[in-house]
Amino acid sequence: MDSGRTMTVLALRNVSKSFGPIEVLHGVDLGLEPGEVHALIGENGAGKSTIMKILGGFLDPTSGELLLDGQPHRFASGPQAEAAGVVVIHQEFNLAADLSVAANVFLGREAGGFRLDHRAMRAGTAALLDQLHSPIDPDALIRDLSVPDRQMVEIAKALSRKARVLIMDEPSAVLTHREVGALYEQIDRLRAQGVAILYCSHRLDEVAHLADRITVLRDGRVVRQALRGELDESGMATAMVGRELQDFYPPKGQPDAAPALEVQDLTVPGEVHGVSFTLRKGEVLGIAGLVGSGRTELAEGLVGLRPSHGEIRVNGQPTRVRELRDAFAVGLAYLTEDRKEAGLLLEKPLRENLTLAALERFGRVRIDNRAEDAALDRATAEFDIRAPRRDMLAGRLSGGNQQKLLLAKVMLPDPRIIIIDEPTRGIDVGTKRQIYAFIRKLASEGRSIIVISSEMTEVIGLSDRVLVMREGRIAGEVAGAAMTEENIVRLAMGVSSEAA
Amino acid sequence: MRRLNLHTLGPIVALIALVILGAMLNPAFLAPANITNVLARSAFIGMIAVGMTFVITSGGLDLSVGSMAAFLAGVAIMAMNAVAPALGVHWGTILIGMGVALLGGLAAGWLNGALVTKARIEPFIVTLGTMGIFRSLVTWLADGGTLSLQSGLRTLYRPVYYGGIGWITWPIITFAVVAIIGEWMMRHSRFGRHVEAIGSNERVARYSAIDVNRVKLMTYVLLGLLVGLAVVLYVPRLGSASGSTGVLWELEAIAAVIIGGTALKGGTGRVWGTVVGVLILSLIDNILNLADLVSPYLNGAIQGVIIVLAVVLQREKSAADER
Missing domain, CATH: 3.40.50.300 (P-loop containing nucleotide triphosphate hydrolases)
Structure with missing residues (x-):
């Protein structure tokens, strides 16, 4: 046999x-x-x-x-x-x-x-x-x-x-x-x-x-x-x-010198220990590290989804973020890695999903459905969300279109700093490329982006600079020509370059 | 865009069928007196069921509303009797009683909501507990008997239940207003949207910067307030309260919500459906009383069949949506 x-x-x-x-x-x-x-x-x-x-x-x-x-x-x-x-x-x-x-x-x-x-x-x-x-x-x-x-x-x-x-x-x-x-x-x-x-x-x-x-x-x-x-x-x-994939990643930008977000000694009890870093205007900052190294916990602590302490400055202003609402108020947004369980209401139509985090923009007392529909039209055009019917449930969209809808939802309150956790998990090559282009476009508009990703090529291809996390701490930073898979893996695994 | 299918319209079709059936069985069914009677009796459960729709839609449950109604009625009667010697048989006295019922409802709802959101106890357990507590308190206050409103006050208060505009009595008017506001809130307000989002997926709601605990707390407070309102209109009907007041109201209210197409697991709320559900339940009761086709003692059995049937239809609806 x-x-x-x-x-x-x-x-x-x-x-x-x-x-x-x-x-x-x-x-x-x-x-x-x-x-x-x-x-x-x-x-x-x-x-x-x-x-x-x-x-x-x-x-x-x-x-x-x-x-x-x-x-x-x-x-x-x-x-x-x-x-x-x-x-x-x-x-x-x-x-x-x-x-x-x-x-x-x-x-x-x-x-x-x-x-x-x-x-x-x-x-x-x-x-x-x-x-x-x-x-x-x-x-x-x-x-x-x-x-x-x-x-x-x-x-x-x-x-x-x-x-x-x-x-x-x-x-x-x-x-x-x-x-x-x-x-x-x-x-x-x-x-x-x-x-x-x-x-x-x-x-x-x-x-x-x-x-x-x-x-x-x-x-x-x-x-x-x-x-x-x-x-x-x-x-x-x-x-x-079905076509040549040239320039899979968009060209890198020219980040401003001005800091958009300064984090000093951020600690999420049990998960993240005294992390400090600076994010500049117009920058795409990658955060790499193994699963369990505290990347998501860092992001969630930063935006108030987990209890945390430490100093945060947004545009130089000291800011206290106790809850997600506080983060929204200073223009700081977080796009979750768990799009099905924390990102979208799969049993609700696209419109309800799109506007959920920004409802106060659609009428003081009565929600203006027409304004919501207009927002959905703009979002489908801007983020190229392909939905056969506009009243369909979010759960019926393909993974890539769900991710685009989630991105549109997070962008609706017009945040200046966006933390994107696993931007392309489980989505196809064509959509990945589109999402990379969106991210770069957002940065070129002067917004600042943090990209958390387990895909090495993605972090390297997308980011201007990469922080590598290990066991809840920043193990190191790589930028420019030093942004290689090998260097990142070494930092992530805790192997010093001399020993290797 | 909105597809009207038989499943969404099911409760309405059932309601119309019941009306036709009632009219065929007994001509007295369509007499204004009977219609007033049915609607007025629906009003108490109806107002509570509108509040219950919000609680259930957010993924919660409140088993305490029947006992809460009895307790609030008892406390309101005691308050009115207590201030009557000072204020006399006067509308001021009755307004104090109404205020006690409404504020008491607010406080009782807040207690349920706070135990659910702040102490993080399952709504079923919390309200099973407060159900027993309220029931026992009213029995204790009445010393096992009945708390009765002073007869002078009772005469003065009576028109609040029996009076109205023409044959449309105040409970009917209040119920209609509550239903319309409730439907509007569920459909067009931020609160309603947030309630649906939380019931659909609490984690998504939290990640969308919705104050989940506050919204959930508010659903219980709203329900408590509506129980208080129901009590305000219920007390003048009999002028008394006892340990057996409002027994099984919670189940009738929950049944009405379910029949109306709101999913027990939360996420989708239909206030108009709840109103239809309440009317279906009281029409069955009324028809059985008017026609001697089936013994009125079988009322509960028929209502039970309707509830199970409604849920089966709901499930077929979601199965149809899958395709």
């Missing part, structure tokens, strides 16, 4: 899929072979998630065939696909928050008879987590875990399913550097064991590193298939977007 390399374990043959009158996949061919990592890349809306859903048994193709071990097959449901060894790790976690890690890993296949065998499940979970080099306690409740830890549990859960085919939807998006390393190690191990892996990612560097085979999707069609080494990162990006 392990020598039968030509045999695909799971494949799509000429698959099309329509939702109502709209065809989103056009004649897709895709084969997953045992012992191979197959990367699926494409912009948001290119059809990746539809393909994953068809492979995982959650959707049926409108035409064409799903082949399991070379034979046409139809999964009645996701669980049935799982029983056949096809396991999907979704981007949105499928974990029960109030149950323990072990209970989640064994959910639906609990060990023991009528009485549960807690010890066996705990031991089994510990062994799986151990393979992943993850120190998570099997008895911990999911709700108490960080997002990267939950991702690790999700991966452990998939491993416990003895998968033949593993479909992973952006598994590394929320992991730290070290955890990503453990993830790659697991992927290598699974590959060696003959598991077929479909890996979806927006991070082209990791695709180049991991994938044996790459399929590029654009507008529901396969536009390119390549083997390892045949396609470099810029080649992938070009294939995805």
Whole structure:
């Protein structure tokens, strides 16, 4: 079986899929072979998630065939696909928050008879987590875990399913550097064991590193298939977007000398310890660091979303920010990294979302709906928000358009200083580029921007200067030619340049 | 743009069907006297339910309103009886009683809201607690019996319930005004928008610089005030209060809110729906009393079926929206 390399374990043959009158996949061919990592890349809306859903048994193709071990097959449901060894790790976690890690890993296949065998499940979970080099306690409740830890549990859960085919939807998006390393190690191990892996990612560097085979999707069609080494990162990006990606990052600006924001000794108890820095007018200041290094906590402490103390000066004026309202009052805004849970009301239309943080601008007593509509028109034009219908719910927008809407919402009160946390998490290349251009434009208007990001290339490409955080402190600052991935990683990991 | 579908209109369709059914079963149903009676009886629950719509829309709940009404009625009666010897049988005395009911409602609502927002206790637990406290206090004040308004004052106060403009009595007018203001606040005011945002996702509201605790507190205060207003109009009806005043009002008010299409988990509030829900509940009661088709003792059962049905319809609506 392990020598039968030509045999695909799971494949799509000429698959099309329509939702109502709209065809989103056009004649897709895709084969997953045992012992191979197959990367699926494409912009948001290119059809990746539809393909994953068809492979995982959650959707049926409108035409064409799903082949399991070379034979046409139809999964009645996701669980049935799982029983056949096809396991999907979704981007949105499928974990029960109030149950323990072990209970989640064994959910639906609990060990023991009528009485549960807690010890066996705990031991089994510990062994799986151990393979992943993850120190998570099997008895911990999911709700108490960080997002990267939950991702690790999700991966452990998939491993416990003895998968033949593993479909992973952006598994590394929320992991730290070290955890990503453990993830790659697991992927290598699974590959060696003959598991077929479909890996979806927006991070082209990791695709180049991991994938044996790459399929590029654009507008529901396969536009390119390549083997390892045949396609470099810029080649992938070009294939995805369908045009050359020149000047992916906008040209840097000329920050003013005048300080817009001066922070002295800011402390967020337990998270951030005595951070000081200055942000100049018209500057884009990057903040890099590992997940958990206190970047988000610093931003939230600064704008009053967390209790903090320290000195803050806005345009030279000493300012006390106790609550987010105080920050708004001095023109300081924060765009959250968690757009679905803290940024947008997914069950409300675009208009309500856009104006939520600036309602007092739309009438003293009665909210002026017409003025709101006009604001939405301006925002959709300015930020290029693509919504099929203007009364649609925010949750129905694609990730990129949600991010643009969130940006429009934060910009509506006309802040002068904007802290943007993970500006492009989980959005496609084309939209990323647009957002980079927006950020640079805001800076060129004389606003000052802080960009917090886990993507090295993004921080470097976008920022005039980068602060690197480590364990709640500023580990160092890089600017100009010193702004390299290597220097930032060294500072973030606490490795001095002499030692390296 | 706004699509009017059967699910949104469901409560109204049900209300119209009930009116037609009532008229067919008994011609007396459409007589002005009966309509006045139904509307006036709806008014108390109705005003409370309008306030409840805001509390539920913000993601909260208040189980204490029935007991609160009994307690406020008792305290207002005691206050009027206490000042009567000094002020005499006079409108001033009654105004003092009204003021006590309204301010008491404000304070009681503030207590609920403060326990929810400042002490961070689940609304269900807080109001389960205050429900017992208010009920027990009024029983204690009445010494297990009934607190009655002095007969002179009662005669003077009576027209506030029974009088009005033509056959439209004051409770009906007040209810209508409360409903219109409530609907306007939910739809067009910043407060209403904030209430919906908090119920939809509290974290998003906080990250949008909304003073979440203050808005939540205000919903309970508003509800308390409306309970006080209901008491102001309720006391002249019987002129007394006891441990059994306002029993199960909280459930009727919550039921009306749910039937009207406001989601119990919060996020979307429909004040007009609540008004329709209140009318549906009192019409069922009225029709069963007028027609001897079904025993009036089955009233609760029919109301129960309607509540469950309303929630099922709501769910089908959101399922339809998914597509």
